[in-house]
Amino acid sequence: MESVGRLWRSCCCYDGVQAWMFFFMVGIASLMFLVWSKVGEFRGKRTGLPLGTLGWPLIGESLEFISCGYSTRPESFMDKRRLLYGKVFKSHLLGSPTIVSTDPEVSKVVLQNDGRIFVPSYPKSLNELMGKSSILQLNGNLQKRLHGLIGSFLKSPELKEQITVDIEKYVLDSMKNWKDGQLVYIQDETKKIAFQVLLKALMSLNPGEELEYLKQEFRKFISGLVSIPVKFPGTRLYKSLQAKANMVKMVHRIIQDRGTKCDSNKTREKDVLDVLLHETNSITGKFTIDLISDNMIDLMIPGEDSVPMLMTLAVQYLTSCPLALQQLQEENMKLKKSKEEKKELVTWSDYMSLPFTQDVITETLRLGNIITGVMRKALQDFEVKGHLIPKGWCVFTYFRSIHLDEDLYDSPYKFNPWRWQEKDPTGSSFTPFGGGHRLCPGLEIARLEASIFLHLLVTQYSWEAEEDSVVSFPTVHMKNRMPIKVKKITAHS
Ligand code: HEM
Numbered sequence: 482m483e484s485v486g487r488l489w490r491s492c493c494c495y496d497g498v499q500a501w502m503f504f505f506m507v508g509i510a511s512l513m514f515l516v517w518s519k520v521g522e523f524r525g526k527r528t529g530l531p532l533g534t535l536g537w538p539l540i541g542e543s544l545e546f547i548s549c550g551y552s553t554r555p556e557s558f559m560d561k562r563r564l565l566y567g568k569v570f571k572s573h574l575l576g577s578p579t580i581v582s583t584d585p586e587v588s589k590v591v592l593q594n595d596g597r598i599f600v601p602s603y604p605k606s607l608n609e610l611m612g613k614s615s616i617l618q619l620n621g622n623l624q625k626r627l628h629g630l631i632g633s634f635l636k637s638p639e640l641k642e643q644i645t646v647d648i649e650k651y652v653l654d655s656m657k658n659w660k661d662g663q664l665v666y667i668q669d670e671t672k673k674i675a676f677q678v679l680l681k682a683l684m685s686l687n688p689g690e691e692l693e694y695l696k697q698e699f700r701k702f703i704s705g706l707v708s709i710p711v712k713f714p715g716t717r718l719y720k721s722l723q724a725k726a727n728m729v730k731m732v733h734r735i736i737q738d739r740g741t742k743c744d745s746n747k748t749r750e751k752d753v754l755d756v757l758l759h760e761t762n763s764i765t766g767k768f769t770i771d772l773i774s775d776n777m778i779d780l781m782i783p784g785e786d787s788v789p790m791l792m793t794l795a796v797q798y799l800t801s802c803p804l805a806l807q808q809l810q811e812e813n814m815k816l817k818k819s820k821e822e823k824k825e826l827v828t829w830s831d832y833m834s835l836p837f838t839q840d841v842i843t844e845t846l847r848l849g850n851i852i853t854g855v856m857r858k859a860l861q862d863f864e865v866k867g868h869l870i871p872k873g874w875c876v877f878t879y880f881r882s883i884h885l886d887e888d889l890y891d892s893p894y895k896f897n898p899w900r901w902q903e904k905d906p907t908g909s910s911f912t913p914f915g916g917g918h919r920l921c922p923g924l925e926i927a928r929l930e931a932s933i934f935l936h937l938l939v940t941q942y943s944w945e946a947e948e949d950s951v952v953s954f955p956t957v958h959m960k961n962r963m964p965i966k967v968k969k970i971t972a973h974s
Contacts, residue, residue, distance in 0.1 A: 529869040531580055533562060533570035541573020550954030555853065559583055559882045569868045575604070577858075579875040580868065583882035585889075585909040590865045591857060591876050592917035596620045599857035601919070602875050605710040606718050610702065610725060614772045615779040623767060625918065626760075627776065632922035634756045635682070641829040641929060643750045644682055648933045651677045651688075656937065659967050664947070667796050667963040671789035671934065678930055679784045683777055684735055684754040695731065698724040699781060706782070707955060725778055732774040753780070786956060787851050788927050792934045793963050794849040795841060798896040800946040800965070805841060805898050810939040812837045817940045832932040833925075840898040842931050843906045846913035847884045848896055851957050854879035855915055880912050942967045 536542035542558075549558035559581060562570045568584035582588045591599055600620050603611070611618055616627045634640055651674045659665050676696055680686040686695070705721025712719050736758065757773045799806040812835050820827050833839070856877050863870045870876055885893040889910045890900065914921035921927075944965040952960050 529864065529867065530871065531569045531571050531868045532566035533572050533581075535571065535573040535578060539576075541576075541578070543573070543575050546572075546574050547954070551952075553950070553953075555953045556879075556882050556885055559879055563882065569866070574875070574877065577602070577875045578871075578873075579856075579877050580870050581877045581879055583879050583886070584866070585883050585912075587865050587868065588878035588880070588883070588912070589909040589916060591870075591878055592855075592912075592915060592919070594863070595857065595918045596624065598860055598863050599876065600860060602856040602858040604707055606708045607706050609710060609712070609718065610706055610721055611779050611782075612775050614775055616776055617779055617782065626767070627757075628918065628922060630756050630760065631753060631780070634751075634753060635922050636925050638829075639751065640682065641925070644678065644926065645827075645829040645832070645929065645933065647681050648674075648678055648930055649937070652934055652937045654688075656941065659942070659969075661968050662966060664964045665944075665967050667965055668789065668793045668959050669962055671792040672786075674934065675788040675792075675930065676785060678788075678926075679781060681752070682926065683752060683780060684732070685749045685752045691731065695728060698728045699778075699785070702728065702778070703782070703785070728778050729774045732777045733770070736770060736774065753777070783921065784923050784927075788923075788930050790849065790851045790957050791842070791845060791927060791931050793959060794851070794951070794957070795845040795931060795935060796938070796965065797946070797949070797951065797959065797963060798845055798848065799841065800944070802896050805896065806939070808837050809841055809935065813936045813940050816936070827936070829929055832936060833929060835932065835936075836902075837898065838932055838935060839928070840901040841935070842928055843901045843911075844896060844898040845931075847890070847911060848894075849951070849957060850881040850884055850913070850953070852913065852915070853881040853953070853957075855919075883910055883912070886910070941970055943970055944968065 534542070536545075546558050549555050554560075562572070562581070563583055569580065569582050569587055572579050572581055574581075582591060595601075601618060603618070608618065613619075616624060616631070619627065655670050655674055676699075677688055677692065680692055680695065686692050701724035702721050705717045708717040708721070710718060712722065732754075735754070739754075739758065754773070754777060757768055757776070760768045761770065761773070799809065816827060816831060816835060820831070854877055856875055858875050859870045859872050861872050883889065887893050891897075909916070914924040914927075944967045947961065947964040947966070949959050949961040949963050952958055
């Protein structure tokens with residue numbers, strides 16, 4: 482009351498006209514809000530739009546959505562509305578009227594109709610930085626071709642075999658620097674490892690000057706992904722575009738070298754760049770050098786941050802569940818010992834066939850929700866399960882609420898890898914890698930990388946974790962970068 486009084490006084494102390502103006506503006510805003518929400522409700526009744534409210538003019542419900550995002554329960558925004566309106570509801574988020582789906586069947590239909598009825602929808606700054614030819618924005622045949630080529634290469638046993646050796650090397654190189662009792666920041670370590678793996682798979686870059694340069698430019702590039710879409714010299718977006726141009730220049734040079742004798746690493750294995758370049762030479766090839774160079778950078782966006790978070794969250798959850806950590810350690814020690822006895826190397830399929838380790842990764846993906854959901858825009862009116870999605874509206878398929886739905890998962894907030902011993906991780910209620918035509922092509926590499934990292938960690942180290950917590954907004958990360966105090970396991974320990 483005191484603050485209302487203070488506000489009133491500050492209005493009155495100038496003159497009556499200012500006070501009148503203030504209340505007039507508040508009155509107009511409230512009226513607009515009322516009309517806006519009534520229009521929303523009316524349209525809902527008339528046309529089969531899902532229930533829900535569009536919130537305030539222009540900003541809609543974005544402020545509440547963002548403030549929930551920063552809390553420990555980002556899904557509380559959705560939970561509240563699910564109770565009021567059901568699993569599919571309308572809202573107005575981040576500048577667009579939006580249908581939010583927390584219903585696995587509805588989300589599945591939306592993702593399966595990608596390209597025909599729905600197209601990806603990103604913030605304007607992100608569109609600007611990715612460019613029209615990015616796989617993340619392309620639609621139709623070109624996207625399918627690009628997705629198919631990248632996906633089949635990333636899934637191929639050939640790549641998995643060669644990348645396993647690289648992953649082991651990068652993880653061990655990182656661990657070489659760990660001293661007993663030292664604090665190790667798992668988020669930093671895994672970020673470094675994952676970037677090296679990504680660059681190796683994409684264009685055979687080894688750790689060194691070129692990789693460091695790309696890492697530095699990539700940091701500048703992603704800092705503008707969600708920024709104010711203004712491109713003047715000095716703005717964040719402008720700097721990001723410059724960083725992307727520098728990276729593309731470097732990729733151009735690598736491509737040129739491959740066509741000449743300068744390919745410094747003639748013995749190198751095949752990479753994503755080779756696969757795409759091959760397409761420029763084929764008769765049906767539609768890929769230009771510019772499209773390929775741009776995409777080499779854009780491909781780093783989905784792969785760069787997600788894999789390190791998968792590894793970091795696994796360590797976080799295992800720390801809080803000693804029973805799971807013990808079982809994981811036993812399973813991995815057994816593999817290590819049997820391979821040592823037979824004097825054999827651990828292969829990619831050995832790593833991927835450890836059932837409990839895979840359950841730990843699956844559970845980390847469910848509980849961690851590294852990608853909370855994906856946004857699409859409707860190209861035409863579309864009806865699914867009786868809900869209308871109007872042309873021009875966005876659909877937010879929100880995976881997080883599905884992964885934490887107690888109708889689908891017992892005690893959903895509990896880290897329980899054992900639940901996957903009976904549950905199928907391929908159904909529509911588990912979609913950490915999306916679905917439909919855009920199902921993540923890097924999903925097997927992500928799992929393999931996490932399996933190798935966990936294997937080398939639990940067979941060589943024990944640790945005590947310092948206090949830390951998961952932050953979910955704008956992307957999932959650890960508040961304190963996940964510090965742990967490590968201790969090397971010896972024959973006597
Ligand atoms: C834990 C790790 C990862 C998670 C949780 C993840 C999740 C996702 C999700 C949810 C999508 C669907 C996006 C949409 O439908 O709009 C996606 C797409 C994609 N991911 Fe991943 N991803 C991971 C790792 C990787 C890796 C290692 C790569 C390798 C480069 C990668 C490359 C891609 C690409 C290129 C797309 C776009 C596909 C397209 O639009 O056709 N991802 N990812």
